Amino acid sequence: MASIAASSSTYLQARPRQLAIAANQVKCLSYGRRSHLSFNLRQLPTRLSVSCAAKPETVDKVCAVVRKQLSLKEADEITAATKFAALGADSLDTVEIVMGLEEEFGIEMAEEKAQSIATVEQAAELIEELLLEKAK
Amino acid sequence: MRTSVISKMQRSFSIELPSLVPLQLPSRMETHLWYVVPEEVKSKSLLKHYSQLLSPPEKDKVLRMRGDELQKNALLARTLVRTTIARYQTNNVVDPRTLMFKKNMYGKPEVDWQNYKNCDNPPLHFNISHTDSLIACGVTVYVPVGIDLEDKGRKIKHDVLALAERFYSTDEVKFLSTIPDPEVQRKEFIKLWTLKEAYVKALGKGFSAAPFSTFTIQPKAGTTGGYNLCKEKTKKCNGEWKFGLLELADSHYAAICIEDDQASGGAPMRVIVWKTIPFVEDELISESRFL
Numbered sequence A: 001m002a003s004i005a006a007s008s009s010t011y012l013q014a015r016p017r018q019l020a021i022a023a024n025q026v027k028c029l030s031y032g033r034r035s036h037l038s039f040n041l042r043q044l045p046t047r048l049s050v051s052c053a054a055k056p057e058t059v060d061k062v063c064a065v066v067r068k069q070l071s072l073k074e075a076d077e078i079t080a081a082t083k084f085a086a087l088g089a090d091s092l093d094t095v096e097i098v099m100g101l102e103e104e105f106g107i108e109m110a111e112e113k114a115q116s117i118a119t120v121e122q123a124a125e126l127i128e129e130l131l132l133e134k135a136k
Numbered sequence B: 001m002r003t004s005v006i007s008k009m010q011r012s013f014s015i016e017l018p019s020l021v022p023l024q025l026p027s028r029m030e031t032h033l034w035y036v037v038p039e040e041v042k043s044k045s046l047l048k049h050y051s052q053l054l055s056p057p058e059k060d061k062v063l064r065m066r067g068d069e070l071q072k073n074a075l076l077a078r079t080l081v082r083t084t085i086a087r088y089q090t091n092n093v094v095d096p097r098t099l100m101f102k103k104n105m106y107g108k109p110e111v112d113w114q115n116y117k118n119c120d121n122p123p124l125h126f127n128i129s130h131t132d133s134l135i136a137c138g139v140t141v142y143v144p145v146g147i148d149l150e151d152k153g154r155k156i157k158h159d160v161l162a163l164a165e166r167f168y169s170t171d172e173v174k175f176l177s178t179i180p181d182p183e184v185q186r187k188e189f190i191k192l193w194t195l196k197e198a199y200v201k202a203l204g205k206g207f208s209a210a211p212f213s214t215f216t217i218q219p220k221a222g223t224t225g226g227y228n229l230c231k232e233k234t235k236k237c238n239g240e241w242k243f244g245l246l247e248l249a250d251s252h253y254a255a256i257c258i259e260d261d262q263a264s265g266g267a268p269m270r271v272i273v274w275k276t277i278p279f280v281e282d283e284l285i286s287e288s289r290f291l
Helices: A056-070 A091-105 A111-116 A120-135 B003-008 B044-051 B056-064 B068-087 B160-167 B170-177 B182-203
Strands: A019-024 A047-052 B030-036 B100-103 B109-112 B124-130 B135-141 B145-151 B215-219 B227-231 B241-248 B252-259 B270-277 B281-285
Touching (some): B030 B241, B068 B135, B124 B182, B145 B182, B160 B170, B182 B215, B182 B241, B182 B252, B227 B241
Parallel strands (some): B030 B270
Antiparallel strands (some): B145 B252, B215 B227, B241 B252, B270 B281
16 A cells, blocks of 8 residues: 655655545456456446555656566556556565565665565555665 | 266255365364366356355455456465365355455454354364466364465576575575575575465464564474474574475475474374365375475
């Protein structure tokens, strides 16, 4: 889940984060052909999602690392909200993704955090936090 | 549908679902391991039956998987859990659709028995793991269980030692660095991974309770197939947890970890393995070679 940081004066050192609350129509996961599943590929209901302002460049770089680790095809869609598990990543993949991110960004993640990152967004936010820390 | 299945139909559930064959509970300190090979489950009507067993949230979760293959495997995983647990009920085979699940406070899935007035429900524990090509469910009574599978041939994209240095304990890094052949090193890394993962899953408290670098799993001297768990800081190895590592379906390493209730006097773990296609057939795998 996106972390919610209050942009109050007590957080002067951290870059204040703006939160955009957007209503997202979740896309129907249809792959253009009939599924063998008996239940319909209906549209999942509209839900509110909180999108955090991790920089798009960070998100893009994270996506690139994930694509490489999981050997995704060009056509495979991956966005900030994408869960690694939904792409078929297991815990060993997650750990390799973390190593790839550490190499890409020149940071080190705490082990417990590393093993519990579940989405592109979470990774991007954690990376930006760590980069900020590093810059101090 | 094959005629043998049709002749077994009892219509005790709704349309066309054949009955599940009941199972004898595992004994103490015994683990039952059930696995499905997704490639062997091709029948569209069978998969349709399976999807009818799932709860609405489970179906949603299956649908969120990206692509047909991942969706099928997610469906098979839930089916395996529901049908296997349903079969172990001592009085009647329970309708697998009625089973409810909850998560412990750390997120580990467990059976929720609240719907069942019958107080004879055995204290069943289960844990699942899957790869692209295999899905397994471990079952025990009285003691928590954790299992993990990895494809033996799984490619590691990073340097194995670098990964170990980053995530494993110092003794494990030492052990791996003494292995000259990179292929053997890769295999040992993966075996260790499955053992460590099985422990964390058996513990059921999430990764932060037992980061991989804080404990070592090593073969027990003087045994085949026994392993010790030792804490990195104290180097103490107490026998609270039992481990077993096997090869499954010629293609996977499977690690099993159960809490040792100390009553078995240090005896090695007993594992019984079946290959299954829910509602269709079970095959007892008689030879489980411990690694």
